Structures are given as C-alpha cells and as structure tokens.
Amino acid sequence: MSTLLKIRDIRLEGRSDEKWNPIINGVDLTLQKGEVLGLIGESGAGKSTLGLAAMGFTRDGVRISSGSVEFDGIDLVNASAAVKRSLLGKRIAYVAQSAAASFNPAHRIIEQHFEGPTQHGVMSKAESIADGVELYEKLRLPNPEEIGFRYPHQVSGGQLQRAMTAMAMACRPDLIIFDEPTTALDVTTQIEVLASIREIVEEYDTAAIYITHDLAVVAQMADQIKVLLKGDEVETADTRTMLSAPTQDYTKSLWAVRSFERPTKPAVIGGAVPVVSVRNVDAAYGTVPVLHDVSFDIHEGRTVAVVGESGSGKSTTARCITGLLPPKAGEIAFDGNVLPADYRKRNKDQLRQAQMIYQMADTALNPRMSIGNIIARPVQFYSGLTGKDLRARVDKLLDQIELEPSQYFNRLPSELSGGQKQRIGIARALAAEPKFIICDEVTSALDQLVAEGILRLLAKLQDELKLSYMFITHDLATVRAIADEVVVMKDGRVVEQGEKKAMFTPPHHAYTDLLLSSVPEMDPDWLTNLLQERGVDNIGDAAVGKM
Amino acid sequence: MITILWIVGVLLAILALAFGFRWAGQMATSNAPGFRDMPLSVAFGYVFGVVLLIWAVRFYFQPLMNEQGVPVASVIFFRWAIQGLIIAMIAAFAFKQFGKFVGTEWSKKLFRSMPLTAAFGILVIIIYAIFAIFAGAIAPYGQAEILGAANVLPGGDVATGGNPDYPLGTDNIGRDILSRLIYGAQNTVGIAFITTLLAFVIGVTLGFLAATLGGWLDQLLSRGVDVLMAIPSLIFALLLMTIASVWAPRIGIPLTYFMVVIIAVIDSTRVYRLARAVALNIVVMDYIEAAKLRGEGLAYLVFREILPNATAPLLAEFGLRFCFVFLTIAALSFLGVGIQPPLSDWGTMVKDLAPFINFAQFAPLAAVTPLLAAGAIALLTVAVNFVVDWMLHKSSGLKE
Numbered sequence: 001m002s003t004l005l006k007i008r009d010i011r012l013e014g015r016s017d018e019k020w021n022p023i024i025n026g027v028d029l030t031l032q033k034g035e036v037l038g039l040i041g042e043s044g045a046g047k048s049t050l051g052l053a054a055m056g057f058t059r060d061g062v063r064i065s066s067g068s069v070e071f072d073g074i075d076l077v078n079a080s081a082a083v084k085r086s087l088l089g090k091r092i093a094y095v096a097q098s099a100a101a102s103f104n105p106a107h108r109i110i111e112q113h114f115e116g117p118t119q120h121g122v123m124s125k126a127e128s129i130a131d132g133v134e135l136y137e138k139l140r141l142p143n144p145e146e147i148g149f150r151y152p153h154q155v156s157g158g159q160l161q162r163a164m165t166a167m168a169m170a171c172r173p174d175l176i177i178f179d180e181p182t183t184a185l186d187v188t189t190q191i192e193v194l195a196s197i198r199e200i201v202e203e204y205d206t207a208a209i210y211i212t213h214d215l216a217v218v219a220q221m222a223d224q225i226k227v228l229l230k231g232d233e234v235e236t237a238d239t240r241t242m243l244s245a246p247t248q249d250y251t252k253s254l255w256a257v258r259s260f261e262r263p264t265k266p267a268v269i270g271g272a273v274p275v276v277s278v279r280n281v282d283a284a285y286g287t288v289p290v291l292h293d294v295s296f297d298i299h300e301g302r303t304v305a306v307v308g309e310s311g312s313g314k315s316t317t318a319r320c321i322t323g324l325l326p327p328k329a330g331e332i333a334f335d336g337n338v339l340p341a342d343y344r345k346r347n348k349d350q351l352r353q354a355q356m357i358y359q360m361a362d363t364a365l366n367p368r369m370s371i372g373n374i375i376a377r378p379v380q381f382y383s384g385l386t387g388k389d390l391r392a393r394v395d396k397l398l399d400q401i402e403l404e405p406s407q408y409f410n411r412l413p414s415e416l417s418g419g420q421k422q423r424i425g426i427a428r429a430l431a432a433e434p435k436f437i438i439c440d441e442v443t444s445a446l447d448q449l450v451a452e453g454i455l456r457l458l459a460k461l462q463d464e465l466k467l468s469y470m471f472i473t474h475d476l477a478t479v480r481a482i483a484d485e486v487v488v489m490k491d492g493r494v495v496e497q498g499e500k501k502a503m504f505t506p507p508h509h510a511y512t513d514l515l516l517s518s519v520p521e522m523d524p525d526w527l528t529n530l531l532q533e534r535g536v537d538n539i540g541d542a543a544v545g546k547m
Numbered sequence: 548m549i550t551i552l553w554i555v556g557v558l559l560a561i562l563a564l565a566f567g568f569r570w571a572g573q574m575a576t577s578n579a580p581g582f583r584d585m586p587l588s589v590a591f592g593y594v595f596g597v598v599l600l601i602w603a604v605r606f607y608f609q610p611l612m613n614e615q616g617v618p619v620a621s622v623i624f625f626r627w628a629i630q631g632l633i634i635a636m637i638a639a640f641a642f643k644q645f646g647k648f649v650g651t652e653w654s655k656k657l658f659r660s661m662p663l664t665a666a667f668g669i670l671v672i673i674i675y676a677i678f679a680i681f682a683g684a685i686a687p688y689g690q691a692e693i694l695g696a697a698n699v700l701p702g703g704d705v706a707t708g709g710n711p712d713y714p715l716g717t718d719n720i721g722r723d724i725l726s727r728l729i730y731g732a733q734n735t736v737g738i739a740f741i742t743t744l745l746a747f748v749i750g751v752t753l754g755f756l757a758a759t760l761g762g763w764l765d766q767l768l769s770r771g772v773d774v775l776m777a778i779p780s781l782i783f784a785l786l787l788m789t790i791a792s793v794w795a796p797r798i799g800i801p802l803t804y805f806m807v808v809i810i811a812v813i814d815s816t817r818v819y820r821l822a823r824a825v826a827l828n829i830v831v832m833d834y835i836e837a838a839k840l841r842g843e844g845l846a847y848l849v850f851r852e853i854l855p856n857a858t859a860p861l862l863a864e865f866g867l868r869f870c871f872v873f874l875t876i877a878a879l880s881f882l883g884v885g886i887q888p889p890l891s892d893w894g895t896m897v898k899d900l901a902p903f904i905n906f907a908q909f910a911p912l913a914a915v916t917p918l919l920a921a922g923a924i925a926l927l928t929v930a931v932n933f934v935v936d937w938m939l940h941k942s943s944g945l946k947e
Contacts, residue, residue: 080583322840324836358833360833365834366834366852377841
C-alpha cells in the first residue's frame with residue numbers, strides 16, 4: 001500500500017483576545033490509500049480543525065504555524081491557490097456535519113452535485129447526472145432517478161446526508177473528510193447513513209478521515225483510531241487493539257463512560273398517588289394532531305425516560321405538562337389534583353412544583369445575566385428571600401451542583417463550559433425547590449464524559465431531594481444509565497411502557513426492538529452483523545415501513 | 548471622444564504596470580505565497596492607488612493663483628480637504644493613544660482594540676457635546692445678536708475682507724457665524740437627541756410589547772406602523788408641521804415642541820420595526836420560556852430578560868436614527884418650518900447663506916460661509932456612523 005496523506009508535526013493556532021492560541025500542538029498522521037482513520041475526542045479537542053488542515057484549509061482566524069501536510073507527494077501547506085483548487089473537490093472531498101446547512105437551499109441537489117465534476121472537467125454535465133443517479137442508487141436513496149431533482153428542503157435529513165456523500169464521491173476522490181456526518185441524526189437514520197458510507201468507501205477504495213465523538217460509531221467505520229485531547233494526540237492504534245486494550249488513562253475513561261448504571265429501585269407500592277399523572281392527553285399544533293391518547297404516571301423519587309425519534313412527540317408531551325401547549329383532550333394531574341391546562345392559569349405554587357432543564361444550555365441561560373442572578377431570581381421569586389439569606393441559598397445551590405460559589409457567582413454564562421452551563425440550568429430548576437423536573441435531552445449536546453458527570457449529578461440530587469424526573473432522550477445508553485421506567489413513543493403515541501428491566505429484555509414491541517438494535521455498540525463487527533441480521537436491502541426506512 | 552480614449556489608454560497602461568508589478572514581486576520574493584496567489588485585480592488596485600496618490604500630490608502643489616492673479620478654487624478646496632483629513636487623522640491618533648494610557652482597565656482595553664475611525668468619531672462627538680452643553684460660555688456673541696458689519700468673510704484677515712473680531716465672519720444681516728454655529732450645536736443636536744430618545748421610548752416599548760404579547764395587539768400595532776410608514780416621512784412631517792404652525796400660536800405651545808413630537812412619532816415607526824424583530828428572536832429563547840413558566844410578569848420579561856439582550860442592535864440603531872432625525876430637522880429648518888428664527892440652527896444657516904456658493908469660482912472664502920454649517924452637519928453624521936459601524940462590528944462578534 002502506498003501512503004496517501006502524510007501530516008508531520010502539524011501545529012495550528014487560532015486568533016482570539018488579540019493573540020494566537022494553540023489549537024493543535026504537533027500531531028502526526030499517516031493515511032494509506034483506501035484506509036479509514038477515525039478521529040475522536042471531546043468538543044474543542046481540535047478534531048475538525050485537524051480534519052480541515054488535512055485538506056490544506058483553515059477556517060478564518062486559524063493558521064498553520066508549522067509542520068507539513070503532504071497529499072500524494074504534494075505539499076499542501078505551501079501549495080498555491082491554483083494547485084489547491086485543482087485538488088479540492090476532485091481528489092479531496094469534504095462531508096460536513098449538517099447537510100441541511102451545507103446545501104444551498106436555492107438550487108436542486110443535482111445542480112450542486114454536478115458542479116464539481118464539470119468545473120474540474122472530469123465529466124460532462126450529462127455524464128455527471130447519470131453518475132449521480134448511480135451513486136444515489138448505491139447509497140440506497142429512494143427514487144434515485146428523481147431525488148436529485150428535488151430541492152434540499154424536500155428530502156429528509158438522513159437522505160440529505162447521503163446525497164452529500166454522493167456529492168463528495170462525484171469526482172471519485174482519493175480522500176474524503178467526514179466531519180461528524182451522523183451526529184445530528186436519529187439512531188435509526190444513523191444506521192442507514194453509516195452503512196451507505198461504509199459500503200461506498202469500500203467499493204471505490206477511498207481513503208477517509210472520519211471525525212466523531214461517538215466511539216461506537218467510529219468502531220464500525222475505521223481501520224485505525226486516533227484519540228485527541230486538547231490538541232494533543234493521546235494514542236493511535238488499529239480499531240480492534242484500541243477497543244480491546246487501550247493503553248492511556250484518558251482513552252480508558254472514554255471507554256468506561258457507558259458503564260454508569262444506577263441500581264434498580266424497588267417497584268412502586270400499589271395505590272401510591274403519582275407525583276405527575278398524564279391522562280389520555282391529545283394535543284395538536286393548530287390543526288395538525290401531534291399527540292394521541294398519551295398516558296403515563298411518574299412516582300416520587302423515580303425517573304421515567306421518554307424515548308423516541310425526533311418528531312415522536314416527546315417534547316410536545318413535556319409542553320403539555322408544563323402548560324405551554326394546553327392539550328385538546330385529557331388532563332395533567334399533580335399529586336392527584338388536576339392542573340389548569342394553561343400555565344397562565346396556574347398559581348405560583350403549582351408552577352414552582354414542576355421545573356424544566358433544557359437541551360441547549362446556551363439558549364436556556366440569559367447571556368446578559370450573571371450566574372448568581374440567574375439562580376437567585378427563582379429563589380427570590382418563590383421564597384422572597386433577600387440579602388444575606390438569598391446569597392446563602394444561592395451558595396448552597398452552587399455547592400449542590402459541585403461548582404465553587406465564590407468563583408462562579410459573578411461570571412456570565414459565556415465564561416462557562418457546556419457542562420458547567422448545564423449544571424447552572426440544574427441549579428436554576430432546583431432553586432424553585434420543585435418535586436418534579438423535566439429533563440429535555442439534557443445530555444445530548446454534551447461530550448460523553450461531561451454527560452456522564454451530569455447524569456451522576458442528577459442521580460445524586462434525586463436521592464438527596466426525592467425528586468421525580470421525566471427524562472426525554474433519544475439515546476438509549478442514557479436510558480440504561482438513569483431510568484427506572486421507560487415510555488417508548490412513536491408518531492405521538494405511546495408504543496410501549498414499563499419497568500426498565502422489562503423493557504430491555506425481549507420480547508419487545510417491534511418498534512422498541514428497532515430502536516434498541518439501532519444503538520451502536522462498541523463491537524467493531526456490530527454493524528456488519530446487524531445488517532446481515534436485518535437483511536442488507538431491508539435496513540432503515542424499509543424496516544420501519546414494514547411495521 | 549478624445550477623453551474616452553485617454554481614459555481607456557490610462558487604464559490599459561495601469562493594467563500593464565500591474566502585471567509587471569506582480570511579476571516583479573513574484574521574482575523578488577522567489578514565489579512566496581503573498582505575491583504568488585495575488586489576483587491581477589488586486590495588483591491593479593495597488594497600482595491604481597499609487598497612480599492616484601501621485602496625481603493627488605502633484606495637484607496639491609499646483610499654484611494657488613493663475614497668471615492673472617485669480618485664485619484657483621479647485622486647488623484651494625483640495626488643499627483644505629487634504630489638510631483637514633490630515634488634521635483629523637492626527638487628532639484621532641492622538642486621542643486613541645491618550646485613551647490607551649489614561650482611564651480604567653476596561654476603557655484602555657477598549658481603546659486598544661478600537662479602529663482609528665471609531666476614535667475619530669468618539670472625539671468629534673465629545674467635542675460637539677462640549678460645544679452644545681457650554682454654548683453660552685464658549686460663544687463670543689449671542690446667537691441673535693446683530694452686530695455692525697454684515698457679510699464679513701471668514702478668515703479674520705482684513706486684506707481678504709475679514710475682521711479679526713469675527714474669525715468665521717458674519718452672515719447677511721450681521722450675526723457672528725462662529726457664535727451661531729456653536730449655538731446651533733445646542734439647538735440642532737440637543738433637539739435631535741431629545742427627539743431620538745423620545746422615538747426610542749415609544750418605538751422600543753411598543754415593539755417589545757408586540758413581540759412579547761403577540762396576537763391582536765401585535766397585528767394592530769404593526770398594521771398601524773405600516774400605514775404610517777407608507778407615507779413618505781419628509782412630506783408627512785412637512786404636512787404635520789404646517790398644521791402645527793397654525794395651531795401652535797393659538798394654544799401657546801412653542802412650535803419646537805410640536806416638531807419634537809412629530810418627528811419622534813414618525814421615526815418611532817422604524818424603531819418599532821427593529822425592536823419587534825430583535826425581540827421576536829429573543830422571546831423564542833428557552834430562558835424566556837423558563838421565566839414565563841416561573842410565572843414572571845410582563846415588566847420583568849421586558850426589562851430584565853429581553854432589553855439587556857437587545858441593547859447592542861438598539862444602540863447601533865440609535866446612532867443611525869440620530870443622524871436621520873438630525874438631518875430631518877435640518878431639512879425642515881431649511882424649508883422654513885423647523886427651528887424658528889432667531890434661534891440659530893445649521894439647516895437655517897445653510898439656507899440663509901446658500902447664495903454665496905455661487906462665488907466659489909472667484910472668491911473661495913465667500914463660498915465657505917454656507918459650507919461651514921453644512922460641514923458641521925456632515926462631520927457629525929460621519930462621526931456617528933463611524934462609531935455605530937464599530938459597535939455593530941463588535942456586537943456581531945466578527946473577527947478580522
């Protein structure tokens with residue numbers, strides 16, 4: 001095998017606060033023809049920056065300060081714009097994280113597809129369109145002859161991601177950089193995209209750099225894995241060695257994340273009044289029905305995980321409970337008493353009892369308010385504490401979420417990391433002294449290590465304060481870690497519900513089965529086995545459609 | 548025809564020079580990225596700039612008088628412009644250096660990262676503010692005081708028709724132009740400031756209310772604003788001012804009060820649109836939802852949650868809006884329905900002295916008199932826009 005890409009001791013710097021700060025501190029990378037390298041690390045580890053540097057490209061405000069990038073004998077760091085133009089898109093291609101944001105919404109997919117090949121003079125327009133159809137077929141897109149002539153908003157996220165892979169393939173490049181291509185997708189969609197990518201990369205013997213923070217995904221895709229931490233390489237090894245015998249502590253800690261699991265709680269005593277009871281709720285946005293006859297109970301000190309794909313009505317159920325979306329039919333009861341449907345009609349105490357923690361801590365905290373004020377406001381609002389008492393209460397809350405009060409009280413949210421922001425979100429919910437908290441995808445925007453910290457914190461708080469959680473998530477690993485009971489939703493209906501243990505042991509409802517089997521596992525053969533099991537032509541859409 | 552050929556010829560020559568320049572650069576730097584990746588258009592720009600600079604220097608040193616002893620107006624004005632520019636640059640630079648070493652840590656950091664244009668803008672605004680506030684103490688004469696000599700030319704030199712008592716000359720009925728300029732700052736800028744403030748109070752309050760409450764209130768306000776905006780603003784203001792000028796003496800309220808309210812209401816429609824749009828983006832944030840679910844009242848939502856997040860775009864709009872209001876007042880005064888004599892005002896001053904502009908060809912000094920007030924308006928507008936540009940750039944978080 002010949003070496004395709006050789007990066008030696010590369011250093012990248014980013015400009016902020018009037019000085020250059022290091023992003024990558026001397027990383028080596030070697031890629032053979034047809035080999036797939038997995039690049040993993042937390043956010044801020046410099047994965048994407050390194051991936052782009054492999055194309056000789058840097059984002060605005062970033063520069064390559066030293067080191068070399070050699071692609072097939074061509075020095076990309078010092079290459080002229082003309083040389084790079086002749087390579088990028090033709091021999092090196094890039095697949096971005098969000099296909100929806102990367103396609104130009106004003107042009108049909110195929111128009112964007114044939115732009116590369118015709119610009120580079122690889123194919124004529126007609127040839128390229130015919131080739132595109134063939135690629136769409138290979139990537140198992142429905143209606144390959146016709147789908148390219150749609151606009152980006154007319155196809156689903158998973159399909160768009162595959163269309164983008166086809167676009168990257170258009171010139172049959174030697175190297176493709178995949179930057180988290182499946183992170184924004186549901187588990188069931190993710191499988192289709194992963195299988196398609198793997199197949200087409202194998203078929204055309206394309207080398208690839210696959211950037212992700214999901215270990216289970218990278219285990220399916222890569223021949224080799226490189227772990228990055230804050231711009232430094234931690235270790236590199238081939239996939240099987242890395243998974244079975246990691247040598248570095250950091251790598252081991254990444255591997256261990258998924259091991260967190262709470263002990264099973266005793267079953268609910270019969271006849272106990274649930275803290276929250278959702279009774280036969282129907283809801284609609286305007287005239288579009290979203291929920292159909294949803295019912296479940298949440299008991300004191302227990303966690304109910306609500307799982308399902310996006311669009312299954314999980315968050316809508318939460319909006320019904322909080323009163324933001326009054327249900328069309330059915331009712332919400334709290335401690336046995338029916339609540340007014342609209343939150344504006346609920347009294348202060350009813351509002352206090354149910355709190356919410358949001359998915360995106362960035363938008364959930366007012367960027368212009370200090371941490372102290374964010375937490376103090378609900379305390380003051382509900383309990384009327386002022387002055388020293390208020391400060392003492394806020395300090396205690398900060399202690400509870402394991403942040404040093406004196407250090408964080410006066411900071412602004414922008415000065416905190418993602419995990420710390422999420423902790424502030426938790427503290428704000430706790431400040432109201434609620435009995436019940438809705439956690440809406442609270443860990444899905446976080447790195448695995450940080451997410452685990454949040455889950456442990458939530459578990460600890462639940463034990464201390466006897467809180468009940470409604471845990472909305474699409475990640476079954478999270479469910480396994482924290483839930484007592486599980487509610488599976490699909491298309492606005494509850495498909496199955498019960499104790500966690502019962503849910504994770506067969507037999508399941510067919511949809512639960514599909515969800516469960518779609519969760520990537522650390523085993524590098526998992527995807528291969530799964531595809532065989534399901535029958536290669538039967539993955540994804542087909543499997544769902546069959547039910 | 549010849550002129551067109553000349554222009555084409557010169558452009559082609561510059562293009563050839565640009566090609567040579569780039570080639571020489573590539574040779575000299577042994578094909579390093581800087582010159583290697585330079586597009587021809589950029590090289591053309593560089594050469595064009597140099598040619599322009601050479602022409603400017605040559606033109607600057609042309610004699611001020613021709614053989615007959617008549618002053619050449621174009622050269623004189625060009626010299627003044629260049630000198631003014633250089634003085635402005637030096638002042639801005641000095642001010643920025645001053646700011647870097649004096650003041651709090653925060654202000655020092657601000658000055659370090661500030662472009663020269665913004666420093667210039669701030670300096671001009673400060674100077675205007677000082678003149679406006681202390682006009683009574685600074686101005687040598689009263690604004691309505693009619694002095695002995697009319698039409699004294701600026702410059703203060705008796706040989707060229709000036710008078711050292713009136714450094715900027717006197718107007719057509721013998722009032723000191725310098726004093727009127729200084730009082731004009733107080734009247735025009737002060738009234739413009741109050742008007743803008745009022746426009747913002749009305750526009751922001753209604754805009755935020757519409758965005759937060761939505762529903763029929765939003766529809767009512769927005770459609771009402773659409774109706775007001777459909778009428779050309781200057782014509783509308785003129786119409787209302789004409790009506791007001793009939794009413795004002797009858798009720799005994801000065802016309803200026805009417806003007807402030809009329810312009811504020813007309814301009815508040817633009818502020819309303821911006822405030823509503825900004826607030827609409829903020830009310831969908833989760834922290835607003837959290838506050839609503841907490842049971843917070845409208846006042847808390849608007850003043851504590853929305854307003855702090857909307858200040859950057861609103862402040863930038865304030866600067867721009869101030870310029871527009873200011874120009875509207877000057878325009879209304881120019882048309883005779885704005886600030887009423889004997890109060891001095893820059894718009895009125897331009898109107899009163901406008902005929903002198905005809906003397907530009909043979910008596911540049913005389914032509915300057917109307918330009919002084921016009922220049923004062925232009926300078927403030929430019930300064931405010933410099934500052935607003937910088938603030939917008941800062942709040943957008945763009946990196947250079």
